Amino acid sequence: MDALTVHRLHFAFTAVFHYLFPQLTMGLALLLVILKTQALRTGKECYNHAARFWGRIFGINFAMGVVTGIPMEFQFGTNWALFSRASGGVIGQTLAMEGVFSFFLESSFLGAFLFGERRLGPRLHWLSAFLVFLGAWLSGFFIIATNAWMQHPVGYQLLPDGRFALASFWALLLNQWAWWQYMHTMTASVVTASVVMAALGAFYLLTRQHLEYGRMFVAMGVTAGLIASCILIFPTGDVQGRNIAYDQPATLAAMEGLFTNERGAPLMLVGQPNMSEKKLDNPIYLPRLLSFLTYRRWKAEVKGLDAFPEDRWPDNIPLLYFAYHIMAGLGTIFVAVLALAAYMLWRGRLYDTPLLLWALMLLAPFPYIATTAGWLTAEVGRQPWVVYGLMRTAVGSSVEVSAGNAMFTLIGFAGMYSLLAVLFLFLLYLEVQRGPEAAAEEHGAANGSGSALAAD
Amino acid sequence: MKEAHTETLWFCLVAIMFAGYAVFDGFDLGAGIVHLFVARTEAERRSVLASVGPVWDGNEVWLVAGGGILFFAFPVVYASGFQGFYLPLIIVLWLLILRGIAIEFRNKVSSLVWYPLWDVVFAGASALLAIFFGAAIGNVVRGVPLDRSGFFFLPLWANLRLMPTAGILDWFTIIVALGSLAALTVHGALWVAMKTAGAVAARAHKAAEVAWWAALVITALLVIIVPLVQPHLGHRFRDAPWGFVFPLAAATGMFGMKLLSSAGRATGAFLASCLYIVGMLTSAAFGLYPYLLPSSTDPAAGLAVYNSAAATYGLTVGLYWFIPGMALVAVYFVFVYRLSAEEKIPH
Numbered sequence: 023m024d025a026l027t028v029h030r031l032h033f034a035f036t037a038v039f040h041y042l043f044p045q046l047t048m049g050l051a052l053l054l055v056i057l058k059t060q061a062l063r064t065g066k067e068c069y070n071h072a073a074r075f076w077g078r079i080f081g082i083n084f085a086m087g088v089v090t091g092i093p094m095e096f097q098f099g100t101n102w103a104l105f106s107r108a109s110g111g112v113i114g115q116t117l118a119m120e121g122v123f124s125f126f127l128e129s130s131f132l133g134a135f136l137f138g139e140r141r142l143g144p145r146l147h148w149l150s151a152f153l154v155f156l157g158a159w160l161s162g163f164f165i166i167a168t169n170a171w172m173q174h175p176v177g178y179q180l181l182p183d184g185r186f187a188l189a190s191f192w193a194l195l196l197n198q199w200a201w202w203q204y205m206h207t208m209t210a211s212v213v214t215a216s217v218v219m220a221a222l223g224a225f226y227l228l229t230r231q232h233l234e235y236g237r238m239f240v241a242m243g244v245t246a247g248l249i250a251s252c253i254l255i256f257p258t259g260d261v262q263g264r265n266i267a268y269d270q271p272a273t274l275a276a277m278e279g280l281f282t283n284e285r286g287a288p289l290m291l292v293g294q295p296n297m298s299e300k301k302l303d304n305p306i307y308l309p310r311l312l313s314f315l316t317y318r319r320w321k322a323e324v325k326g327l328d329a330f331p332e333d334r335w336p337d338n339i340p341l342l343y344f345a346y347h348i349m350a351g352l353g354t355i356f357v358a359v360l361a362l363a364a365y366m367l368w369r370g371r372l373y374d375t376p377l378l379l380w381a382l383m384l385l386a387p388f389p390y391i392a393t394t395a396g397w398l399t400a401e402v403g404r405q406p407w408v409v410y411g412l413m414r415t416a417v418g419s420s421v422e423v424s425a426g427n428a429m430f431t432l433i434g435f436a437g438m439y440s441l442l443a444v445l446f447l448f449l450l451y452l453e454v455q456r457g458p459e460a461a462a463e464e465h466g467a468a469n470g471s472g473s474a475l476a477a478d
Numbered sequence: 479m480k481e482a483h484t485e486t487l488w489f490c491l492v493a494i495m496f497a498g499y500a501v502f503d504g505f506d507l508g509a510g511i512v513h514l515f516v517a518r519t520e521a522e523r524r525s526v527l528a529s530v531g532p533v534w535d536g537n538e539v540w541l542v543a544g545g546g547i548l549f550f551a552f553p554v555v556y557a558s559g560f561q562g563f564y565l566p567l568i569i570v571l572w573l574l575i576l577r578g579i580a581i582e583f584r585n586k587v588s589s590l591v592w593y594p595l596w597d598v599v600f601a602g603a604s605a606l607l608a609i610f611f612g613a614a615i616g617n618v619v620r621g622v623p624l625d626r627s628g629f630f631f632l633p634l635w636a637n638l639r640l641m642p643t644a645g646i647l648d649w650f651t652i653i654v655a656l657g658s659l660a661a662l663t664v665h666g667a668l669w670v671a672m673k674t675a676g677a678v679a680a681r682a683h684k685a686a687e688v689a690w691w692a693a694l695v696i697t698a699l700l701v702i703i704v705p706l707v708q709p710h711l712g713h714r715f716r717d718a719p720w721g722f723v724f725p726l727a728a729a730t731g732m733f734g735m736k737l738l739s740s741a742g743r744a745t746g747a748f749l750a751s752c753l754y755i756v757g758m759l760t761s762a763a764f765g766l767y768p769y770l771l772p773s774s775t776d777p778a779a780g781l782a783v784y785n786s787a788a789a790t791y792g793l794t795v796g797l798y799w800f801i802p803g804m805a806l807v808a809v810y811f812v813f814v815y816r817l818s819a820e821e822k823i824p825h
Contacts, residue, residue, distance in 0.1 A: 081582070082582070082583075082586075085535075085578060085579065085582035085583070088535060088538075088578060089574065089575040089578040089579060090575070092538075092541075092542055092571060092574055092575075093568075093571045093575075095542060095545055095546065095549075096545065096560065096567055096568075096571055098549065098556075098560075099545075099549070099556050099557055099559070099560020099561060099567075100560045100561060100564050100567055100568060103557040103558065103560065103561035103629070104557070106549065106553060106556055106557040106560070107553055107554055107556075107557035107558070107628075109553075110549050110550065110553020110554075110556055110557065110788060111553055111788035111789055111792050112792070114546070114549040114550030114551070114553055114556075114788060114792075115550055115792060115795070115796065117546045117549055117550065118543070118546035118547045118549065118550035118551075118796070118800075119546075119799060119803070120546065121539065121542050121543030121544075121545075121546035121547070122543055122546070122547075122799070122800060122803035122804060122807065123799075123803055123806075125539040125542055125543060126536065126539050126543065126806075126807045126810055126811075127806075127810060129535040129536040129538075129539050130536045130810035130811065130813070130814045131810070131814075132535070133531075133532035133533060133535065133536065133814055133818075134532075134813070134814060134817055136532075137531070137532045137818070138532075138817050138818075141817060142817075181789065185553070185554075187788065187789035187791065187792060188788070188789065188791055188792035188795065189791065191792075191795045420561040420564070421629075422561050422562065422564075422629050422630070422631035423561060423564050423631065427564060427565065430565075431564075431565075431568040434568070434572060438572060438575060438576075442575070442579065445579070445583065449583060449586050449587075452586065452587065
């Protein structure tokens, strides 16, 4: 394996593993604010217990997100030195802002939220939950703004030595690609957190324990999840798809499995890209829908891959095609299941419909699969560029780091992350077993002994 | 050298970010180094962990933010340094992972095999991180074999001699690494002494006393050998003698912590330790200026404020968000530390 391939696998592996955690914490931060708001509004202590319970799950995920997140920032330099050297003058801006504006905020007030409830009192505790949410969502924005610049570079100028310099700060932050990608990503993380919450509620109901909380989690997860999964498709996914059509047309063709230019292009639902014959095997499609979705006209021409020179094609078209179809397909399934659950909830029959509770419970892993597929679509779709249209991935990696050294650290990360995954699942299982009522009892005990700090 | 005021300002801000990291995360690294010795029972261990539990993560953000600021202001240094120090940096990442997990997950399971496992991981990773960070400072002070391409790559070790044939670890960087270990041991022990009561505080006080002598000896040794290893540093202090305020601050901190600690003034001793750490790092930064990463083989190839910074527009814009941003950070830190400082941690 050549060094470039190892560097790409290195980043892909660490990024995919890392993103399993922040997607839950970003979405859960919003749900925690809602729980704390409900507690203030209604004065019911059960909302505070629920917030404490999810706070513990948040804490485990947050710790995993932090320790796997620091390697992401380091790898820009360690594994992608030439890319960093060229574009640090632009994206260093958003990465540094993330550190200053979000990480300090999030980490400071998460400590206050998890350890300081007794001393802060209800209003300041609500505020610390809100500031954790603000920090998490700001962090998401700065990272997406960084990624969006790589997808759709704006506000830069090229220096004589081949580096990029920032030409407009506001163009970088107001990059319209960034805002749509941001809203798409954040609603996806709300879907993840909502589905996880609903799934755990369904599990409690099906196993006949913690019934009060089970109902609360199902109701809240289904409601928030349905709203978010609708926004995921329209408008955010829709606009994002059209952004790709205009700014990365070869990527759109590859995502859709469209090998040739077509007027009235169909939307492919199923099929396998056949790269040697340049066609899609076993296609099932909806005629003309792609043209309509992309250009709002049934007979519009959509450019196929043959409109572009092959050295500008994404370098792994089958992976891109499947990643996109898995993401879009799962998104549609989320809307269907959550809409049905929301209807039954509204009719007051959801808690007595085991089949639907089973469906909700089993839905839990799928948002993770969908978001991973979504990021693969974005990142594989950007290839062969590391900065779209400006810098090829092949010239961005660290040339001084040999394939052997990179392989050593990739294996190291693989081993360490495997152990972390086992540890994480084990601790999550323990929290689920303990349940929300244990969180309530401990809070009482901590109040009694007068030390919330040592309770950890 | 052309005038480079904005670049120089960012050089100072980068130095401040890393000094902030050393002071803040330094004490929780130090607490990790000493906790096996100063805390023997489960309750004592918990009291040490509780003293860093709510703040360690915010402290570590100084490293992440400092890295971000370096990337933003001096992308050429970031790219060259992170690639060149590839292996030690990745090992630092693994240690940071293990250490964070140890702190966060230790108290999640009540078991006689769970606690000691994470206690040892916490201590070992903390000590190794102090050593690696010291070695990193040693490498930056000594310089690295940069050529005109602006890049280099160093193995972890070769033959322990100085450049150009050695690796990251040579006799000089090992001395700096041990100095860092001693300094952070004192720093962490003073923190624990300040934050706890009873037997733990007494043992921490004693640990600080012992490690202080090690820190003193290594610091004195460094004062002698650093100008020999990096002559640029000597020239800087000769050309701009006002820079002696930085080593003077370090010396004040060094002897201040001894006097205050002996007088039983735990908070004062800890603050003196902060002054010592900031004094040492700012002395190094002042002595290296204008270089961020000097070359050990070709002085003209060194990465300095005038040949490795981002363009001026970006640096100027950055000041408009950095200054209010860090003012907010100060507010958070005051709030969080006051919240956790209301009482001594019981056990």
